Amino acid sequence: MGPGVILTLLFIVTPFVLSIFLSFTNQRLVPNLNIPTEFIGFRNYERVLGRPDFWNAFGNTGLFVALIVPIQGAIALGVAMLINSKLPMRNLFRGVFFIPTVMTMVVVSVIWAVLFRIDGFFNQFLDLLSFGMLGPVDWLTNEMTAMGSLILLSAWQGFPFQMVIYLAGLQAINPELYEAAKVEGSTSWQTFRHVTFPSLRNTHVFIVIATTILGFKLFTQVNLLTQGGPQGVTETVVQLIYQNGFQQGKVGFASALSVVFFLTVLLISIAQRYFLTNEETK
Amino acid sequence: MANVRLTNLNKNYGSVEVLKNIDLEIKSGEFCVFVGPSGCGKSTLLRSIAGLEDVTSGDVHIGDDRVNDMRPKDRGISMVFQSYALFPHKTVYENIAYGLRIAKVPKKELEEKVAEAARALKLEPLLQRKPANLSGGQRQRVAIGRSIVRNPRVFLFDEPLSNLDAALRVTMRTEIGQLHSRLDATMIYVTHDQVEAMTLADKIVVLRDGIIEQVGTPVDLYERPDNTFVAQFIGSPKMNLFTSEDLTEKGKKCLPDADTLLGMRPEHMRVSDMKNGLVALTPTHSENLGEYFLAYFESATGEEVIAKLYEKSVPDADGKVYLETIKSRLHRFNKETGLRVA
Numbered sequence: 001m002g003p004g005v006i007l008t009l010l011f012i013v014t015p016f017v018l019s020i021f022l023s024f025t026n027q028r029l030v031p032n033l034n035i036p037t038e039f040i041g042f043r044n045y046e047r048v049l050g051r052p053d054f055w056n057a058f059g060n061t062g063l064f065v066a067l068i069v070p071i072q073g074a075i076a077l078g079v080a081m082l083i084n085s086k087l088p089m090r091n092l093f094r095g096v097f098f099i100p101t102v103m104t105m106v107v108v109s110v111i112w113a114v115l116f117r118i119d120g121f122f123n124q125f126l127d128l129l130s131f132g133m134l135g136p137v138d139w140l141t142n143e144m145t146a147m148g149s150l151i152l153l154s155a156w157q158g159f160p161f162q163m164v165i166y167l168a169g170l171q172a173i174n175p176e177l178y179e180a181a182k183v184e185g186s187t188s189w190q191t192f193r194h195v196t197f198p199s200l201r202n203t204h205v206f207i208v209i210a211t212t213i214l215g216f217k218l219f220t221q222v223n224l225l226t227q228g229g230p231q232g233v234t235e236t237v238v239q240l241i242y243q244n245g246f247q248q249g250k251v252g253f254a255s256a257l258s259v260v261f262f263l264t265v266l267l268i269s270i271a272q273r274y275f276l277t278n279e280e281t282k
Numbered sequence: 283m284a285n286v287r288l289t290n291l292n293k294n295y296g297s298v299e300v301l302k303n304i305d306l307e308i309k310s311g312e313f314c315v316f317v318g319p320s321g322c323g324k325s326t327l328l329r330s331i332a333g334l335e336d337v338t339s340g341d342v343h344i345g346d347d348r349v350n351d352m353r354p355k356d357r358g359i360s361m362v363f364q365s366y367a368l369f370p371h372k373t374v375y376e377n378i379a380y381g382l383r384i385a386k387v388p389k390k391e392l393e394e395k396v397a398e399a400a401r402a403l404k405l406e407p408l409l410q411r412k413p414a415n416l417s418g419g420q421r422q423r424v425a426i427g428r429s430i431v432r433n434p435r436v437f438l439f440d441e442p443l444s445n446l447d448a449a450l451r452v453t454m455r456t457e458i459g460q461l462h463s464r465l466d467a468t469m470i471y472v473t474h475d476q477v478e479a480m481t482l483a484d485k486i487v488v489l490r491d492g493i494i495e496q497v498g499t500p501v502d503l504y505e506r507p508d509n510t511f512v513a514q515f516i517g518s519p520k521m522n523l524f525t526s527e528d529l530t531e532k533g534k535k536c537l538p539d540a541d542t543l544l545g546m547r548p549e550h551m552r553v554s555d556m557k558n559g560l561v562a563l564t565p566t567h568s569e570n571l572g573e574y575f576l577a578y579f580e581s582a583t584g585e586e587v588i589a590k591l592y593e594k595s596v597p598d599a600d601g602k603v604y605l606e607t608i609k610s611r612l613h614r615f616n617k618e619t620g621l622r623v624a
Binding site: 174176177179180182183184185186190194195198199201 | 332333334353354355359360361363364365367368369370371372380381384385428432
């Protein structure tokens with residue numbers, strides 16, 4: 001066995017198998033002598049699927065993914081096209097635009113918490129735009145704006161990763177295609193629609209699947225900024241796993257949550273791959 | 283159909299002069315080939331006509347229009363690219379129809395035009411395929427189809443056959459030639475392959491380092507090259523050039539003075555003897571190609587000389603091989619300037 005196999009077994013397969021095993025038990029984080037760990041069959045799964053807060057968190061996460069994938073993808077593609085054009089100092093911009101992804105989410109969350117404050121940037125901006133008619137809004141504690149605010153900050157932090165992949169995709173497009181389009185009389189929009197966008201098909205597939213998986217893992221910013229509130233509108237599945245597993249110590253139950261969640265994400269990814277790549281071979 | 287006129291055209295990339303004072307007239311309906319070694323500016327010249335490159339100074343006229351400031355689509359040109367530049371996600375039909383759709387040509391007219399092009403190029407059974415499922419030759423035909431449906435005034439081809447294998451290149455070359463006679467259109471064709479240039483062109487433009495070395499018919503260029511560059515660029519193997527030191531007494535008589543080079547094409551040389559030979563050469567090796575021999579020699583000044591011979595050459599008693607050619611096949615060039623002498 002090569003070292004790769006050993007490491008994979010040790011750090012990926014074992015924890016995963018262990019979590020499947022734990023999901024069938026009432027294992028606690030801190031062992032309680034009065035409640036011995038025992039096999040409890042599918043009871044954790046019955047509880048997971050029967051709890052409204054799971055379905056709420058599941059819905060919120062789904063909503064987040066459904067919005068973050070197109071928004072972040074569009075920002076990434078737009079910026080990638082910008083820094084792929086013959087701008088002066090484009091190498092500098094390529095570096096600058098990558099900064100958010102290098103920063104840890106904790107730092108990003110702190111910065112954006114300041115921007116979202118009652119006297120923060122967004123409220124001052126809103127005030128300026130509406131001549132004092134609107135706001136201030138408490139972005140992170142208002143049910144209407146909390147999820148949107150999280151999406152905005154997540155897209156800002158995450159887009160450079162997709163941007164770099166799009167940039168690579170853009171650079172792989174045969175420049176003669178653009179010249180052919182130009183000779184045929186395409187406008188910029190038509191060139192984008194008929195050359196750039198479809199030529200990035202494989203890149204799109206990767207971006208959609210990767211962003212979906214990353215999106216489902218939404219946790220840090222929720223935990224730091226809203227803790228799932230207000231009224232559970234930003235509660236996510238991973239946040240729920242964290243609360244149950246680490247704050248309440250119910251490792252068995254949290255494991256069952258993880259397994260359900262893993263299977264869901266896996267199914268969605270397979271479905272995306274199937275539908276998106278099948279389209280290509282038609 | 284239109285003529286193309288280039289007047290005092292210059293193109294610089296920064297301080298690098300890619301095209302220098304190009305003056306050229308391509309007549310309406312003419313098949314004009316730009317040929318030259320890589321980096322000579324032939325593609326840049328074509329792209330300047332297409333409008334894909336801006337010129338630094340000078341004028342480009344297509345028909346009566348000065349097109350310098352026109353966008354490519356308004357110039358009435360169409361272009362076939364080296365990589366074919368087919369849109370990979372569109373079917374053959376959609377690729378051919380692309381420009382017409384952009385120009386909002388009525389549906390019925392569009393369908394007729396695409397059908398006509400497909401028929402002419404034998405693409406009818408392939409219309410619903412994607413480029414990935416086509417052979418190189420078929421892709422090339424689709425690219426040509428896309429360019430003919432728009433009825434351009436001038437067709438531009440940028441090394442269109444260089445991605446094809448040798449056999450297919452010959453076939454496609456013939457097809458392009460036939461297309462030209464059928465459409466009777468003005469065509470400008472860039473290649474580094476002199477066989478393509480010789481077989482297709484009404485007019486060949488030989489370029490080197492951004493300068494036109496000679497413009498003429500293929501026969502002109504072959505029979506009366508203006509200078510040693512053209513003499514050696516057109517024809518394969520290239521023309522042999524001899525200084526007076528390489529020549530026999532008889533050979534020296536063919537030269538007006540010692541500052542002149544004597545040129546002989548390999549295919550015009552034949553074995554002679556000590557008395558009648560024009561050059562005395564030391565044989566090195568020879569390649570038997572069945573039909574003929576490519577005989578390699580070394581001249582007195584140490585230059586490699588190639589002759590295309592139909593019999594195996596046998597050295598004379600002094601170990602030399604004597605070659606001659608008929609007078610009308612001799613070329614003379616000034617040693618300093620390289621220019622043709624009379």
